[in-house]
Amino acid sequence: MEELIEILEDLHPEVDFDTCDTLVDDKILDSFDIITIISEINETFDVVIPAEEIIPDNFNSAKALYALVTRLEEE
């Protein structure tokens, strides 16, 4: 989780990723951010997030994103 928070904070240092759960709904993350995050996750966790998983529910909070990464790692 710490590595994931680091990736997110690198993009938006002004956001509190421990508490924010409206990252997409409030347009804090845009499509460029999402792609950068996916690329970083691929690099750090060796996990490929497929296009069908790019939905607001999976990117609205660091917690949801971490759950997605964990699920994909297990698969």
Next chain:
Amino acid sequence: MLFTSFDFIVFMAVVVLGYYLVPKKWQWGLLLVASLYFYWCADPRYLIFVGVTTLSAYGATLWLQKIEQDQKSYLAAHKADLSKDEKKAYKAKVKAKKWHLLLLFLGLDLGILAVTKYTNFVIGNINVFLSDASQLSMVDMIVPMGISYYTFQTVGYVIDVYRGKQEVQKDLLKLTLFVTFFPQMVQGPISRYGDLSKSLYEPHSFQRKTVSYGLMRIVWGYFKKVVIADRLLSGVLTLIGGQTVGGVTMSYDGAYVFVAMVFYAFQLYCDFTGGIDITIGIAETMGIRLAENFDLPFFSRNIKEYWNRWHITMGTWFTDYIFYPISVCKPMLKLSKWSRDHLGKAVGKRVTVYLSSFAVWLTTGIWHGAAWNFIVWGLANWVVIMVSQELEPLYEKFHGRFKVKGKLPYELFQVIRTFLLMSMIRMFDCYRDVPLTFRKVGSMFTSFDLRIFGDGSLLQIGLSVADYILLAVCLLAVLAVSLYKRKHGSVRDGLYAHSTLFYSAIAVLVTVILIFGAYGIGFDAGQFIYNQF
């Protein structure tokens, strides 16, 4: 049957009336008949194209569903005797089968779109390299009305089914209605099945508020289209195409290009948003909710924000079905990794965003028209967005140092800057010729003559003093409505609270349309600009 024709207004009134008179279970059936009739009126041959698209989507989604069900049954039946790796291998095999089926569907449907819209463009470009004697002849191709819109809408539905995000519509007639729903055949919006199906097939009882709201939206749309956009059209056509006065051919440069740029921005805005207002309003009168396509785009502070507010359904479609899939495909991830390893983290991080955006903007340009000016227009947007992206840290520093962020004068400056930049890029759309656009836009900076604003020159371009006064008043009304919406939300809610005011506003708008509507001025005045896409 143009939206602005008397025939269409009668057709629309009959459909809405019929919708509430027939038994509720027949309502969607009535809409299907009306939609097919609307399309048949445009050209009966179009029905063949839309029929192929609908049938292929129907077949593909049922097949995808069957593959999925077979997989579930097989895995359930062999739960105990398959190892984890065997299950994984089986799933991968099924996934490949689904992928091939999807490719087959996309090849057929996007192939029809490509052949009908782009054959002559390709022939024209090949001819550049051929001698006069061996030139290829152009093909007399049928381009079905709204083919880009209904193809994208259908492709989106099939991909959603493929991704397991969408249930399959097993009723062929209901699917046909989704593909052909008549209000959105002219210029979108590009609806998602999951959103539109919620209200499209549901029965609706007559509700005064719903019908009144829809009616207000329709009238507001006609006001923007017929009173503003079509009035500006004559001025724009003259300034862009030139005119012959007393045997002398006039070509407009310098400050005139600036005027054309601003006029075209307002014309396109009123034409496109007006058409979408009519579309959404018609659906709304029958209780059907279509996706919004605009969110006050001219209040955007940068181009990225502008594209999140203008033609929203197209933007989100490209993001979900082109930008993301390209960004996360294996070759792209490999390229990104390679770039990180060999060119550094900074480059590696940017590769995906740059290349995927390039693909999106190239496609957006091609989608808008089979011509180089649209391709250059798309790529110009890409360049500006990428440059803004790179300048972002610099802007942040500037904002931090001068504390201007969020201050009204600075926001106003940002809004005007974005408006002018977008208007300038849009000139590729206007002149339809890349070198000519560069020359004309360049002339704004080399021979800007302020005198044309005071010496009556602008009264020689097909617009009278009365036209200018009317345009100023109407555009101020549009601005006032936009500002109200920005600050307080729905204007209709505000008006409906005082029912007399609400219906008086409709009556005033209808009167203004009837008296001041620009009927038949200029070339093809009633047609919508986005209808050609």
